[in-house]
Amino acid sequence: MTFSTQLKTAGQPILKQIMAHPFVQGIGAGSLPKEALTFYVGQDFNYLNAFIKVYAAAIQKCANRQEMSLFATQIDFILNSEIHPHHNFCQVAGVTYESVQHDEQTPMTYLYNEHMYNAARTGDLIDIVAAMLPCPWTYNQIGNALTAAGAATDQNVFKDWIDFYSQSPTDPASLTNRLFALLDREAAQYGPARLAQVQQRFLKSCELEWHFWDQAYRQNSWQFVD
Numbered sequence: 001m002t003f004s005t006q007l008k009t010a011g012q013p014i015l016k017q018i019m020a021h022p023f024v025q026g027i028g029a030g031s032l033p034k035e036a037l038t039f040y041v042g043q044d045f046n047y048l049n050a051f052i053k054v055y056a057a058a059i060q061k062c063a064n065r066q067e068m069s070l071f072a073t074q075i076d077f078i079l080n081s082e083i084h085p086h087h088n089f090c091q092v093a094g095v096t097y098e099s100v101q102h103d104e105q106t107p108m109t110y111l112y113n114e115h116m117y118n119a120a121r122t123g124d125l126i127d128i129v130a131a132m133l134p135c136p137w138t139y140n141q142i143g144n145a146l147t148a149a150g151a152a153t154d155q156n157v158f159k160d161w162i163d164f165y166s167q168s169p170t171d172p173a174s175l176t177n178r179l180f181a182l183l184d185r186e187a188a189q190y191g192p193a194r195l196a197q198v199q200q201r202f203l204k205s206c207e208l209e210w211h212f213w214d215q216a217y218r219q220n221s222w223q224f225v226d
C-alpha cells in the first residue's frame, strides 16, 4: 500500500463525519443560513491567505523546478480560481465578497493556520504536504460525493460550488493527485515511526477541516476578546 493510500484510508472516518456535517449537507440541499455562509467565506479568505504562505514555505524546501512548479500552480489556483466558490456563497448570502474579507481569525481558523505554519517551521517537505493535503482532498471528495448524489442540479444555488470542487479522483494530472504523488516520493526516504508522525499531521488537518465547517455553521468565535 502506498503511503498516500494509507493516509486516505486512515482519514475515512473523519471524511465520513465531514460528509454528514449539516453545512456540507446544506450545500447539497441548496440551503444554508446567510450567517453561516458569510462566516465561512470571511474565515476561508483568511485561511487561504495562510495556505498561500505555507505553499511559499514549501517552495523553499523543493529540490527541483518540477516540484516548485507544482506549488506555484497551487498558489495561482487559490489566487485566481478559488475566488469563484467564494463568490457563489456571497451571491447566495446577498453580500459582496469585499464586505466579508477581514483579518480576524476565529479560534479554529487560528488553530488550523498555526497547525500548517508549525509543519513549515518544524518539518520537512513531507510534513508540509501532509498538513496541507486534507484541504484539496476533502473538498474534492465532497464535490464528487455531492455530484454522485445528484445534488449539482440547475435548481441548486450551490451548483457552481459543487462543480468547482468535483473532478475525477483518479486523474493523475489533478493537482491533488500530484501532491499525493509528491508525498509518496518523499515518503520513500523515511521509516515507519517518522511516517506515523506525518500521518498524525494529516489526520489533524482532516479533523480541523471538520471544525472549520462546524465553526461556520455555529458561528463560533472568541468568547471574551474581539
Ligand SMILES: Cc1ncc(CO)c(N)n1
Pocket: 044, 047, 048, 082, 134, 135, 136, 139, 209, 212
Ligand atoms: C478550510 C478549507 N479547506 C479546504 C479548502 C479547499 O481549497 C478551502 N477553501 N478551505
